Amino acid sequence: MRRLGRRFYERNTLEVAPQLLGKLLVRRVDGWELVGRIVEVEAYRGRDDPASHASRGMTPRNQVMFREGGLAYVYFTYGNHYLFNVTTEPRGRPGAVLVRALEPIAGVEYMMRNRGTRDPRLLTSGPGRLTKALKIDKRLNGIDLTTSNELFIADDGYVVERVARSPRIGVSGGTRRKWRFYVEGNPYVSR
DNA sequence: ACTCCGATTGGCT
DNA sequence: GCCAATCGGAGTA
Numbered sequence: 001m002r003r004l005g006r007r008f009y010e011r012n013t014l015e016v017a018p019q020l021l022g023k024l025l026v027r028r029v030d031g032w033e034l035v036g037r038i039v040e041v042e043a044y045r046g047r048d049d050p051a052s053h054a055s056r057g058m059t060p061r062n063q064v065m066f067r068e069g070g071l072a073y074v075y076f077t078y079g080n081h082y083l084f085n086v087t088t089e090p091r092g093r094p095g096a097v098l099v100r101a102l103e104p105i106a107g108v109e110y111m112m113r114n115r116g117t118r119d120p121r122l123l124t125s126g127p128g129r130l131t132k133a134l135k136i137d138k139r140l141n142g143i144d145l146t147t148s149n150e151l152f153i154a155d156d157g158y159v160v161e162r163v164a165r166s167p168r169i170g171v172s173g174g175t176r177r178k179w180r181f182y183v184e185g186n187p188y189v190s191r
Numbered sequence: 192a193c194t195c196c197g198a199t200t201g202g203c204t
Numbered sequence: 205g206c207c208a209a210t211c212g213g214a215g216t217a
Contacts (some may be wrong), residue, residue, distance in 0.1 A: 051198070053213095061213055078199050085198085088212025098198055128199050151196065178198085194216085204206080 001156045003184045005146050009069030013088040013095035016069075018181040020086070020097055023153050024105065024161040027031060027134040032110045034134050036102030036124050037158070039186040044085070045181035046094040050176060054094035059089035064142045065094040072117070072151060074141040081128030082137045086153065100180070103188040126190045161185075 001179040004023065007017060020038050044052035044065075053062040053075075064073045065087055073085040073096045089095035102124040104111055111133040112118050124130040131137070136151070145152045162184040182189045 044198070053198080056214085059214070075198090076212065077197060079197095079212080081199055083198060096198095100198085121202095126200070192217085195214090196217105197213095200209095202207090 001154045003146070003152075004070070004153045004155060006068065009086060009146075010090045011069070011088065012067075013043045013097060014047050014179060016088045016095075016191045017041050017097045017179065018163050018165070019126050020099070020153070021163055021174060021181060021183050022158045023155055024158075025099065025102060025134070025151075025153055027107075027136065027151050029135045032107045034107035035105040035109060036134070037105055037155075039103050040099075040101035040125075040179075040180070040182040040189045043088075043166065043181070044096050044098065046089075047185045052094070054096075057082055062094070065096050067091055067142075069095070070144060070146045071160060072136075072140050072145055072148075074137060076136050078128075082131040083127045084131050084136050084140075089179050099160055101125045101128065101182070101188050102130050102187060104133075105182060121187065130157070141186075142171045157187040 019057050020041050024039050025036050046054045054065045056064050068091040069088045071087040085096040085098045087096050104123050115133050124133045164184040166180045
């Protein structure tokens with residue numbers, strides 16, 4: 001099990017995103033080690049990507065997107081949910097990958113407690129669901145995933161058979177092209 | 192100061 | 205399938 005380093009994250013966002021599939025997201029909190037395998041992600045680039053928070057330059061919220069790759073970018077949305085992203089690209093160039101779904105691997109009992117459900121399908125299959133299951137909130141915004149022991153991503157050698165891509169169009173609020181990648185056939189992919 | 196609205200979810204029809 | 209909840213960020217003035 002090898003933790004991903006700076007080299008992994010500081011590359012083209014569209015290259016990093018699909019390669020995060022199959023990796024393990026590890027969260028240590030309250031004496032628990034919560035682990036989930038990443039099965040769905042979405043890439044967000046800079047000015048050229050109208051769907052990205054960074055499309056209109058740097059603001060207080062999105063500033064971490066402009067920092068080095070390998071940091072946690074966590075923000076609050078819809079008045080209810082925290083969404084977790086990992087930053088990409090070298091310092092100065094904005095980029096991030098939203099983690100949209102996990103396959104629960106370890107610490108499932110605690111995830112169930114955090115989510116208020118025992119249905120494994122509803123535990124971490126959604127960007128707002130997985131942050132609640134893993135107790136990820138804005139306190140973790142900006143932390144370095146390459147050195148933190150509370151939150152990091154590791155490679156256990158698992159190889160994803162088939163990666164699917166859905167440049168989704170027609171999201172609420174307008175027509176937008178999305179760079180969504182997911183593990184084909186995995187039951188924990190959101191929908 | 193004010194308005195608009197979203198990288199969502201869960202509940203109800 | 206439809207829609208309310210809920211609130212901070214971002215844009216406009």
